[in-house]
Amino acid sequence: MKLSEIVRNLELNVIYMDEDYEIRGGIVSDLLxxxxxxxxxxxxxxxIQTHVNTIAVAVLTxxxxxxxxxxxxxNEETVKKAKEEKIALLITKDNAFNVVGKLYSLGIKGVDRLQ
Structure with missing residues (x-):
């Protein structure tokens, strides 16, 4: 599913989105x-983690x-780093439980990375 479809269906606010990525899975956690x-x-x-280390984790994974x-x-540092690394940033007032339920109903599943 395209990221733009997720943004539209979940009514997310876009902080930064340079490309319309194909999203193949999802994860929810506050533990980096x-x-x-x-x-x-x-x-x-x-x-809920908004600091710049989230961008490093996104790039790594x-x-x-x-x-x-x-x-x-x-914060500004996180947004700046996201732009450098082309990581889309989206926000919502909805809680994580509800967001994950909505993603699941759209067909976005949690799949462990092969290790």
Whole structure:
């Protein structure tokens, strides 16, 4: 599913989105080490963590987009790094549980990365 379809269906606010990536899976976690170990490539990450380290984790794992939930907003440093690395940043006031349910209903499943 294209990222633009997710944005439209979940009514997400776009902070930064340079490309309309094909999203093949998803992960939800606020623990960076868990995401590093389990995130599939070409995925969307649902989290409340908004600091710049989220971008490093996304680059490391091949995550294409981060959805910040519960009204959390990234700082300027995070947005700047996301633009450099071409990681889409999206926000919603909705909570993580609801966002993941909506993603699942759209066909975005959580799939462990092969290790």
């Amino acid at each position: 080490s868990f995401v590093m170990a389990h995130a599939p490539e070409d995925s969307v990450w649902v989290t 091949g995550i294409k987009s981060i959805i910040f939930v519960s009204g959390q907003n990234p």
